[in-house]
Amino acid sequence: MDFRYSPEDEAFRKEVRDWIKENLPESWATEQEALGISEDSFQMALEWQKRLYKRGWVGLTWPKEYGGGGGTLMQQVILSEEMAKARAPGIANTLGVGMAGPTILSFGTEEQKKQFIPKILSGEEIWCQGFSEPDAGSDLANLKARAIRDGDYYVVNGQKVWSTFAQYGDRCLLLVRTDPDVLPKHRGITYLLMDMKTPGIEVKPLKQMTGDSEFNEMFLDNVRVPVSNRLGEENRGWYVAMGTLAFERAGMGQAIMFKQVLNEIFRLAAKTKRNGIPAIKDSTIRQRLAQCAIECEIMRLNSYRSLSTSLKGGGPGPEEMFSKLFWSEMNQRMTELAAQILGIDSVIEGEGEAQLWQYRFLRSRGNTLEQGSSEILRNVIGERVLGIPR
Amino acid sequence: MEFTLNEEQQMLKGIARDFLENRCPKAHVRDMLTDEKGYSPELWQDMAELGWQGLMLPEEYGGTGGDFVDMVVLIEEMGRALLPGPFIPTVVYGGVAILQAGTSEKKNELLPRIAQGELSLTLALQESSERFDAEGVAAEAVEKEDHYILSGTKILVPYAHVADYILCVCRSRSSSDAEDGISLFLVDAEGEGISCITRTTFDGRKLCDVKLGEVKVSKANLLGEPHGCWPLVKRLVDHGSVAMCAEAIGGAQMAMEMSISYAKERIQFGRPIGTNQAIKHKCANMFVDVECGRSIMYWAAWAVDEGVPEASLAVPMAKSWCCDTYRRVAADSIQVHGGIGFTWDHDIPLYFKRAKTLEYTFGDCDYQREIVVRELERQLASG
Secondary structure, eight states: OBOOOOHHHHHHHHHHHHHHHHHSOTTHHHHHHHHOSSHHHHHHHHHHHHHHHHHTOSSTTSOGGGTOOOOOHHHHHHHHHHHHHTTOOOOSOHHIIIIIHHHHHHHOOHHHHHHHHHHHHHTSSOEEEEOOBTTBSSOGGGOOOEEEEETTEEEEEEEEOSOTTTTTOSEEEEEEESOSSOSSGGGGEEEEEEETTSTTEEEEEOOOTTSOOOOEEEEEEEEEEEGGGEESSTTBHHHHHHHHHTTOOOOHHHHHHHHHHHHHHHHHHHHOEETTEEGGGOHHHHHHHHHHHHHHHHHHHHHHHHHHHHHTTOOOOHHHHTHHHHHHHHHHHHHHHHHHHHGGGGGSOSSSHHHHHHHHHHHHHHHTTTTSOHHHHHHHIIIIISOOOO | OBOSOOHHHHHHHHHHHHHHHHHSOHHHHHHHHTOSSSSOHHHHHHHHHTTOTTTTSOGGGTSOOOOHHHHHHHHHHHHHHTOOSSHIIIIIIIIHHHHHHOOHHHHHHHHHHHHTTOOOEEEEOOOTTOOOSGGGOOOEEEEETTEEEEEEEEEEEETGGGOSEEEEEEEOSOOSSTTSSEEEEEEETTSTTEEEEEEEOTTSOEEEEEEEEEEEEEGGGEESSTTBOHHHHHHHHHHHHHHHHHHHHHHHHHHHHHHHHHHHHOEETTEEGGGSHHHHHHHHHHHHHHHHHHHHHHHHHHHHHHTOTTHHHHHHHHHHHHHHHHHHHHHHHHHHHGGGGGSTTSSHHHHHHHHHHHHHTTSOHHHHHHHHHHHHHHHHHTO
């Protein structure tokens, strides 16, 4: 057992740090979060992605032939660690790089890889997602958006909801029903890659309790998707989608980001008074600070563990099964603690630091719902990992 | 970067599990609850033959030259089996102290005997103030020619009643800095002036009050630098705390496995109780907590073994998480088992009691969290 990085790893780290110093404008480091979900914030993310892409650091581990960096997993980890430490903005094509790319690389044809991957990396084509429906949330296999084959096209009709970033999307990962009668229901689902400029698509943003709109309703009215844009076989879309979910592992970068949020909460506790004394002197607050710090550290260690398993060529370890369940609930505890320290200021509308915490506090409630609710994830652990019957 | 058990460690784990399932079944654990010694000398001897007492000792002293992470792998299995006895006091406190701070004479004299299972040692740190830091050390050591005279009372000394040597933490010089002036003595437990009152915890472990009534100890029995031993004592406490974490995770793992099996087998309303989410989710939570505990426990073990600065955070963090986890998992196991889990015939209460006893050793979870915050405040202040 050894938790140290090798000299080569550290050399790469220095390379990344030096590059960030040259290429990341100082004000960007904090600005993006303050901009919230907005056109300005999106443009900043896009510009940042372009700079990274030029350096070969978007899709660092992806094959070079499709525009990837051809780097190692370890380098990817170091890159995301350093990005988090520098508080660099996120990239614009979150879903493209996080989800569409890895899925297309795993399940796509050679043509699809050549067509889509380079533009995913450069940010030329922003991807969004159309999985959930009003009657198919946790029970995703119940989805009804109907696709009927018409020559070289699928004609799609139906309604999607919670479509992340559909308002910015050029292309969409779409799950549709191609067989309405088959049982079990998940055997009648097909995975399509849809051009968002196709006639018949209407996107309506959903306003969240934070005031932002990350998610949308999407109405599909006789939308024609070429059969050549089907990912995997007809009626096998469920297995492709499950493969996609496997790519959603929480990384080291995220662990470091939480660590920084924690440090901010420490500073907040030091300068904010409660009942006449700094909050950090309050023993209840201290206990909660410690608990959050322990959980942040555990998240980092769990990431190391899955990295170590991956480097040895092993499949996902037990810690990977609950990484999202763990951090989503941790983030709620952390943001609740920050709000508690701020007291009434955390609920008053306006500008400034308190508003940032207010946003994080409200946004965290979505964490335990999106990408599998905590209840669904506990079912998955209970049934698939522990073998308890359904 | 390497965060998985190596082949030897996996093998050790397997051997330990088989041996302890065979030699330390629950009937043995129950027998020891009322045993005066609190452990079986025959089993102790057989463990020595497997090389367990010498696992961390270099080959020149009859050991097998393993590291503390290997030891933690073994202790996890001991926690799973609820093995009673002075293994951790002897091997982790005694062995590490002599190895790190003993003169070559003491090492040659004592380490091979530890490895062979001939000796039992323990650490006497706590006093009536019930503190775990240097300020809690009031027992005095007064220098006189070629020896020291020790006086004071140590409490909660594990298995002192069967120990051959007691490592006594004493104040040998007064100083404005509480951590200065601490010395560590290797005291013959049969020596004149020592009296011992044994108390038994509700899980059958032995904790003793040791009275030092002007005990004469030769200077040759000083471990490490006179007056400058607090860093060594701190290292022993760190090793001990991580050993507790390993016991906790091993025990919690077993309690979890028992709960999962029961959730699958027990039929109510015509179906296994595990099909109810109220039960299933409890089991899922156990799994998450135990795996997270394993992550942080191995990190702490590595940090302590390497002596890297992050140990100062890793140890209290691990102790807090692992002991919370053991207590929570054991309590939820009782709930999952229903009425049968509340009966003394069932094994789950043994784990529940062990969890609570472990939490108090070297400071409960609230105490550990306070240490975590202090350390983080210090780190943030120094940038």
